[in-house]
Amino acid sequence: xxxxxxxxxxxxxxxxxxxxxxxxxxxxxxxxxAIVEQGSGKLILDLxxxxxxxxxxxxxxxxxxxxxxxKSGEVVxxxxxxxxxxxxxxxxxxxxxxxxxxxxxxxxxxH
Amino acid sequence: MTRTISLSIDSRPECIELLSCALYGxxxxxxxxxxxxxxxxxxxxxxxxxxxEHAYGGESGHPVVVEFHLTPERFCLVVLDRGAAMDSRQLDxxxxxxxxxxxxxxxxxxxxxxxxxxxxxxxVVEYHxxxxxxxLSMSRALGSAHPA
Numbered sequence: 261x262x263x264x265x266x267x268x269x270x271x272x273x274x275x276x277x278x279x280x281x282x283x284x285x286x287x288x289x290x291x292x293x294a295i296v297e298q299g300s301g302k303l304i305l306d307l308x309x310x311x312x313x314x315x316x317x318x319x320x321x322x323x324x325x326x327x328x329x330x331k332s333g334e335v336v337x338x339x340x341x342x343x344x345x346x347x348x349x350x351x352x353x354x355x356x357x358x359x360x361x362x363x364x365x366x367x368x369x370x371h
Numbered sequence: 372m373t374r375t376i377s378l379s380i381d382s383r384p385e386c387i388e389l390l391s392c393a394l395y396g397x398x399x400x401x402x403x404x405x406x407x408x409x410x411x412x413x414x415x416x417x418x419x420x421x422x423x424e425h426a427y428g429g430e431s432g433h434p435v436v437v438e439f440h441l442t443p444e445r446f447c448l449v450v451l452d453r454g455a456a457m458d459s460r461q462l463d464x465x466x467x468x469x470x471x472x473x474x475x476x477x478x479x480x481x482x483x484x485x486x487x488x489x490x491x492x493x494x495v496v497e498y499h500x501x502x503x504x505x506x507l508s509m510s511r512a513l514g515s516a517h518p519a
Contacts, residue, residue: 279391282420283384312391312409314416315485322479329476343409350491352468356479 262309263291271370272299273363277309280317288317292324301333302370304363308339313347325356334358338366374441380419382433382452387419390437394448397439401446401513411446411511414492417485418450418507426454426505440510447510456500462486 261278272295280288296303305321307313325335336358340348348354360366378393380386391412398408415437422435433454440447465486471478490496493509500506 279388281384281387281416282424283387285384312412312416314413314420315488316420319480325479326476342406343413346406346409347413347488350468350488351484352470353479356471356473 261288263288265295267299268367269371270300271302271304271367272296273304273306275306275309278311280310280313280320282314282316285316285320289320289323292320293327296324296327296331296333296335301328301331303328303333303335304338304366304370305335306338306363307344308341310344311341313344315347315351318347318351318353321357322353334370336360336366336369338363372442375438377436377438379434379436381431382423382427382435382454383431384420384423386435387416387423390415390419394439397441398446400441403446403513407511410492411448414489414509415448415450417489418448418509421457421485421507422450422452422454422505425457426452428455443513445510445512447508449506449508452505453503454505456505457498459498459500462490462496462498465490467491 261276261280261284264275266273274292274295303324321335328335338360340359348357358369378390380389394412394415395408398411419435423429427433436451438449468484468487489509493511496509498507
């Protein structure tokens with residue numbers, strides 16, 4: 261799993277690439293929690309290059325969202341592919357995560 | 372006629388992806404669209420995760436075997452382990468997902484929902500333990516889209 265991090269106007273944007281599955285969970289959770297801890301708590305997760313995610317991967321998103329909320333921030337999801345979107349809808353978590361198809365709209369949400 | 376292939380991996384999370392690679396190859400024989408193959412992959416990965424994480428308690432060095440059975444009508448997968456058996460009632464109790472409450476983080480957790488995901492992705496899911504061998508079998512009819 262490849263993780264790329266940049267910051268735009270105090271909002272962290274992290275792009276993940278690969279399969280987000282149990283084998284990757286410890287490393288990805290640690291890095292995302294560190295970004296939330298050190299940043300503003302406002303995080304865009306760009307999942308355009310995540311082709312597959314299991315429930316352990318989804319649990320990482322939930323734990324990062326909880327950490328962001330604890331800082332009065334938020335995590336929003338960007339560019340979901342159909343497979344990942346299907347898992348999120350199956351678990352009803354689209355009612356927790358805001359999901360966007362373009363970065364400008366996601367940034368506007370977090371400003 | 373049933374065609375069968377069996378694969379064995381070590382009980383390490385990083386080995387589960389090998390099963391997915393094999394599954395995608397086998398599914399080329401089924402005619403299933405990519406979205407349906409992804410659902411079968413998700414079910415298999417969740418079952419293998421359970422074997423690694425719960426049956427073997429995260430300990431490596433144990434076998435996780437997946438049998439793939441293909442007939443013209445059905446695609447069946449059986450995930451086998453020799454670790455701690457699951458209470459078979461857990462499978463019956465694994466139901467649909469309720470709506471999480473945005474204002475209540477306690478309702479967001481999806482830990483332990485792997486069985487519910489498996490049941491939602493496959494037509495038939497069964498669990499049996501015999502002589503120390505645990506078998507989670509799941510099957511999917513071919514030739515029709517799975518209901519969302």
